Amino acid sequence: MDKPSSDPDKTLDVGTAADLERYPHPFVTTDVALLTVEGRALKALLLKRTDPPFEGKWALPGGFMNIDEAPAAAAARILESKVGLRGVFVEQLATFADPDRDPRGRVLTIAYLALVAPEQLNEIALDRSDRVLAELEVPWSGETGGPVDALRSSEQTVTGRERLPLGFDHAEIIGTAVKRIRGKLDYTPIGFQLLPERFTLRRLQDVHETLLGQELNKDSFRRRMLASGELEHTGEHERDVDHRPAELYRFVRRSAL
Amino acid sequence: MDKPSSDPDKTLDVGTAADLERYPHPFVTTDVALLTVEGRALKALLLKRTDPPFEGKWALPGGFMNIDEAPAAAAARILESKVGLRGVFVEQLATFADPDRDPRGRVLTIAYLALVAPEQLNEIALDRSDRVLAELEVPWSGETGGPVDALRSSEQTVTGRERLPLGFDHAEIIGTAVKRIRGKLDYTPIGFQLLPERFTLRRLQDVHETLLGQELNKDSFRRRMLASGELEHTGEHERDVDHRPAELYRFVRRSAL
DNA sequence: TGAATAGTGTCTATAAGACAATATCCC
DNA sequence: GGGATATTGTCTTATAGACACTATTCA
Secondary structure, three states: OOOOOOOHHHOOOOOOHHHHOOOOOOEEEEEEEEEEEEOOEEEEEEEEOOOOOOOOOEEOOEEEOOOOOOHHHHHHHHHHHHHOOOOOEEEEEEEEOOOOOOOOOOEEEEEEEEEOOHHHHOOOOOOOOOEEEEEEEOOOOOOOOOOOEEEOOOOOOOOOOOEOOEOOOHHHHHHHHHHHHHHHHOOOOOHHHHOOOOEOHHHHHHHHHHHHOOOOOHHHHHHHHHHOOOEEEEEEEOOOOOOOOOEEEEEOOOOOO | OOOOOOOHHHOOOOOOHHHHOOOOOOEEEEEEEEEEEEOOEEEEEEEEOOOOOOOOOEEOOEEEOOOOOOHHHHHHHHHHHHHOOOOOEEEEEEEEOOOOOOOOOOEEEEEEEEEOOHHHHOOOOOOOOOEEEEEEEOOOOOOOOOOOEEEOOOOOOOOOOOEOOEOOOHHHHHHHHHHHHHHHHOOOOOHHHHOOOOEOHHHHHHHHHHHHOOOOOHHHHHHHHHHOOOEEEEEEEOOOOOOOOOEEEEEOOOOOO
């Protein structure tokens, strides 16, 4: 018998590495949905594909996972080699493994969610033609879920903006990332991953509102944040604003849940 | 060049199926954390392994994903062939891919969370020596996370119960499942997946309390559930209880979030 | 001084917790 | 009737939303 039986009840009867090799098995990549919030826009970093498949389309930074590499390490490696970022927040999002998602064959991807403050992103080159910080258009509210659209950010927001075609199932992956971050926002101080070390309450609220896609009550947002024990006064204030400067806060680790 | 370069920047330069085959790639399995709540105990279905690796230890129902099969379909297939269950709630949990998690080689698993009412589980044979509905002991509170212990359920809960040794990283997978379901419980009517079609409010609260590992205020739980619009009166009441019988309710799909 | 936003204080509305009173079953 | 739990109603407390008022900066 050259090939193993496909009897479902037998699929675990594999005790040795030699047994394993008889099974055809998928290829595994890692894709990173790197999100940021800039002004009032939710954005994702996209790279232009220079090779098949989906040549010329836009895609998340990604690549094949090495055979001796943990997937989180692969995500960090890809983020550093393709984007030039390290030390940012990264967590596993979901695995996308539709049999037809890659025309080359069976390639599944372990998708990761990464968050970064726009200030940190400005340190990497964004003026290259093969790299774009795309604005996301989320066509659903709350945590409904579904694919999102990527638009080229532009100064003249009046006219219709260019829609960037996405390769693979990356529109769905980014949509899952948005859904995930919306869900975490309710019970986790995840917003500070999108901010510099010191920030104003107004900016924190902007981040929350942009991520959630809805306005929040200013008074209760302030009270809730200050009462959470997650924020720490710095005593410093913002500068060069044409109004009363707001105090800068810093996130602190909570002692207990 | 027989093997492809492992230069990270080159890992996406694979345009054809032939290119792909040059890369060593992991094997992919699916494991299903099938949870239920019985009485005041959170339980998971475990199977005794009859072959290496981890022969004799206990593990989640799982198996290799077929090359042309979506992972959710693999999870459903495994649930039916190994446990005899179909039509239960199943959702993707996370992918566990530590390079050393399987002594046979690089085998990653796409783990799924499945929920079922204990009544439905009673229809399958649980008196087999290679199958057990293990009680879970969660050594952390809230959504801290971490591995959990599996104990053999027994009538005499007074004495120390037998701890079931788990193979692979399945203690961690089950822990992730518990963490996930605790998180969902706050904003999703997930509890009804662990109940028969009709149930009393007391039983619903028991499910919530068992999953969360903490007691809940009865009054506000009732009010919250009834105000959520997720419950529907049936007009019927429970029978054969030695106290005033409670009304039976039914879950309804919410019209909007 | 005026525009703009920060920050404080207070009132009201809503939700959560506590608890008393009554209802309904089995024994 | 007694025991047990369901169900309803009311009171108290905590939190969220609304809004008025003061504070501080720059132009």
